[in-house]
Amino acid sequence: MIEDIPSATAFGVCAMRAFEDRKEPAIRICEDSYAMKFLELNPKFSGSNWLARNIFVPGRKKLREIAFHLLLPGLQESIxxxxxxxxxxxxxxxxxxIKQLVILGAGFDTRPYRIQAVQEQQVKTFEVDHPATQKFKQMAMGKMLKQIPEHVEFVSVDFEKEKFGPKLLQQGYNPKLKTLFIWEGVVMYIGQEAIDETLDFIVSHSTAESSVIFDYYPQSVIQGDHPNPVARRIQRQVKKAGEPFTFGINPEQITPFLKERGFVEVKPVNLEKTQQQYLKDNWKKRKSVDFALIVEAKVGSSDLKCRTRRFAP
Ligand SMILES: C[S@@+](CC[C@H](N)C(=O)[O-])C[C@H]1O[C@@H](n2cnc3c(N)ncnc32)[C@H](O)[C@@H]1O
Known part of the structure; x- marks a missing residue:
């Protein structure tokens, strides 16, 4: 990531959710009524850049749909x-x-604010992110809400430079509570060492039945030689934006990868099937790219004390 600048890719995926939110209900895959506001608050999208002005402003729906369809078919569907x-x-x-939610590389994820049960059950939510992106997020949420809800805690950390575990513990994370870790759209941007450290923290500092969910791309996407031209185009674009892909793993390796690191019940998810389920009769009109993968895994049931090491608060 570029130091001091909020993540360009975080705005990119936020834009996809914002545009999705404005689609007709029959073909809408996800909802996020906060997403457009992040774009509106970013001077880049309301300033002098032609593409940004014409593609990202709320009113240009038709132009936007044509541009996405021609340049990156299936990407918005996958996000x-x-x-x-x-x-x-x-x-x-x-x-x-669950009693805790940890959102790693949270970007403009608005689940703590838009998912009613998180608020009703007062699920302690830790938004962990790079300081530059998080600063913008806090400013934007401050403008959208009267005040940041008490169940939300911001943990500012650069995964490549510091360990997030001690900071999370310092800010009140409780290893004894059942927790879900969401790591959406992040692992492809960080190095293997930071990924291993994060998984190690989850396994050694969570109670049994806690889980992690994350998405990933195969190595060919990261290397820029995937057969799908959309994959190659994204690989070039993120590099140009200063956030190059660094980590990929092939689908047949994901289960052993997570089991070796102490996870159980590893469940690779087929996004294409999931999409059919969401879009019913309309899914063929809006087919997702075929290289975006998701996996869920649970922390095993052995005694937490045996798994706890290294990360003192
Ligand atoms: C593509 S965005 C995904 C954001 C969000 N999870 C979503 O799905 O909307 C990548 C996120 O990873 C974060 N990130 C990337 N590199 C990071 C690092 N070294 N340390 C902390 N966060 C990082 C960025 O700040 C950004 O929020």
């Missing part, structure tokens, strides 16, 4: 599907009584 899928997973965990 919207992963967002909806993770919303549904969160709702399921809320019904099962």
């Amino acid at each position: 919207a599907t992963r967002s909806r899928y993770i919303d549904d997973v969160l709702q399921r965990h809320l019904r099962r009584g």
